[in-house]
Amino acid sequence: MGIVNISWQQIVMILIACVLLYLAISKGFEPLLLVPIAFGMLLSNLPLSGVMNEAVSNIKLIAPDGINALKEGTSASISTQTPGGLLxxxxxxxxxxxxxxxxxxxxxxxxxxxxxxxxxxxxxxxxxxxxxxxxxxxxxxxxxxxxxxxxxxxxxxxxxxxxxxxxxxxxxxxxxxxxxxxxxxxxxxxxxxxxxxxxxxxxxxxxxxxxxxxxxxxxxxxxxxxxxxxxxxxxxxxxxxxxxxxxxxxxxxxxxxxxxxxxxxxxxxxxxxxxxxxxxxxxxxxxxxxxxxxxxxxxxxxxxxxxxxxxxxxxxxxxxxxxxxxxxxxxxxxxxxxxxxxxxxxxxxxxxxxxxxxxxxxxxxxxxxxxxxxxxxxxxxxxxxxxx
Structure with missing residues (x-):
């Protein structure tokens, strides 16, 4: 759960995002820009949301018989990639x-x-x-x-x-x-x-x-x-x-x-x-x-x-x-x-x-x-x- 991984810094950023949303929506301060900016800030500071995660490449060594290789030179490799976040x-x-x-x-x-x-x-x-x-x-x-x-x-x-x-x-x-x-x-x-x-x-x-x-x-x-x-x-x-x-x-x-x-x-x-x-x-x-x-x-x-x-x-x-x-x-x-x-x-x-x-x-x-x-x-x- 995200709630058990949240830090005080993220809480502060979520509060800042909410203040910006208030100023944009209630006070009319550049809402066309501040609403997207504030909501993006909110999303990226929610723990474990992963919206700004970079793509990660993983290389796995395998033996010819399909068992994970332990010795270099007796294996082939399979490359997989974990996609990054949307934002x-x-x-x-x-x-x-x-x-x-x-x-x-x-x-x-x-x-x-x-x-x-x-x-x-x-x-x-x-x-x-x-x-x-x-x-x-x-x-x-x-x-x-x-x-x-x-x-x-x-x-x-x-x-x-x-x-x-x-x-x-x-x-x-x-x-x-x-x-x-x-x-x-x-x-x-x-x-x-x-x-x-x-x-x-x-x-x-x-x-x-x-x-x-x-x-x-x-x-x-x-x-x-x-x-x-x-x-x-x-x-x-x-x-x-x-x-x-x-x-x-x-x-x-x-x-x-x-x-x-x-x-x-x-x-x-x-x-x-x-x-x-x-x-x-x-x-x-x-x-x-x-x-x-x-x-x-x-x-x-x-x-x-x-x-x-x-x-x-x-x-x-x-x-x-x-x-x-x-x-x-x-x-x-x-x-x-x-x-x-x-x-x-x-x-x-x-x-x-x-x-x-x-x-x-x-x-x-x-x-x-x-x-x-x-x-x-x-x-x-x-x-x-x-x-x-």
Missing amino acids: HYLFQGDALGIFPPLIFLGVGAMTDFAPLISNPKSILLGAAAQFGIFTTFLGALALGFSAQAASSIGIIGGADGPTAIYLATKLAPELLAPIAVAAYSYMALVPIIQPPIMRALTTKEERCIVMTQTKPVSKKAKIIFPIVVTIVVSLLLPTAAPLIGMLMFGNLLKECGATDRLSDTASNALMNIVTIFLGISVGASAQAEIFLSSQTLMIFGLGILAFAIGTAAGVLFAKLMNLVCKQKVNPLIGSAGVSAVPMAARVSQKVAQEECPGNFILMHAMGPNVAGVIGSAVAAGILLSLFG
């Missing part, structure tokens, strides 16, 4: 870097890059928000983490779960579970973490800045954009090609108008299937002996630091732009550069309307928001090229 095999999609790019394919098919194309300056805000990644990378190095582990921890600041998983599997697979849980937890907490930082760094007058309406974007520009971005980014940073390429491929399926069925599959059925497999397998990697350590606490602390610095950097860079640009920018849209699409943009809109009910900055915030998706993938490519 062990699903986890190979994470370990081999398959699931995160497929998530990017679905994200691309759901993303409208028109706000970014109509206001190219938004890409600067998306880039500024990645400052949290590299600041936290340096902080993790100072705390004794290796360059590979520090890179994987820093990417949490991009608020992009698939990118965090992709980089962790490449550079620090032993830290995948805490990094994934931290990344998705902080994505879910965007409406709680960001507003105090945004208000602390801006004045009421700045939060009430009304931005001019964005100009319309032609269909041709929407089609050309993913092709050009794929070519330029891949030529400059080949390691980012899997993420950027799949993101832009999904977007091309959406915008070209000739592949509606493929776009619908990528943004719905495929996206949902991969999300289930990725979430439950990543959660299952959070086994007690790996997850419950001082390193995990440090990762969660550094993760929230990365997220906060990224939010602050985006807001401060927007304020800097107001010193040199004729058209004023509402600094609140800078916080949307952390990539959590579209939640971060909605938070910018919510804070702006709390100050001025008639101020509508959502579409302006979507520019840096989608730029942040590109920025986090590029940041991951830079770290991977340096330390991979």
Whole structure:
């Protein structure tokens, strides 16, 4: 029976899984991701469940007469294999870097890059928000983490779960579970973490800045954009090609108008299937002996630091732009550069309307928001090229 083999560490992990399920279901914190992650964590920490067991090969020596051989040289061998657990095999999609790019394919098919194309300056805000990644990378190095582990921890600041998983599997697979849980937890907490930082760094007058309406974007520009971005980014940073390429491929399926069925599959059925497999397998990697350590606490602390610095950097860079640009920018849209699409943009809109009910900055915030998706993938490519 499993109950007689349970350890206190497994009990703690089961409780953590139940708390995450509560937050996801009752509080609505990223339920599409936290429910699979938490349930995978629950399954893998139930004693003797074997869901994450690796396949085991067994070689048995037998004598010609069928009796087990005792002497070498008088026997033949039979090889048998005990299959691994279900989630062990699903986890190979994470370990081999398959699931995160497929998530990017679905994200691309759901993303409208028109706000970014109509206001190219938004890409600067998306880039500024990645400052949290590299600041936290340096902080993790100072705390004794290796360059590979520090890179994987820093990417949490991009608020992009698939990118965090992709980089962790490449550079620090032993830290995948805490990094994934931290990344998705902080994505879910965007409406709680960001507003105090945004208000602390801006004045009421700045939060009430009304931005001019964005100009319309032609269909041709929407089609050309993913092709050009794929070519330029891949030529400059080949390691980012899997993420950027799949993101832009999904977007091309959406915008070209000739592949509606493929776009619908990528943004719905495929996206949902991969999300289930990725979430439950990543959660299952959070086994007690790996997850419950001082390193995990440090990762969660550094993760929230990365997220906060990224939010602050985006807001401060927007304020800097107001010193040199004729058209004023509402600094609140800078916080949307952390990539959590579209939640971060909605938070910018919510804070702006709390100050001025008639101020509508959502579409302006979507520019840096989608730029942040590109920025986090590029940041991951830079770290991977340096330390991979």
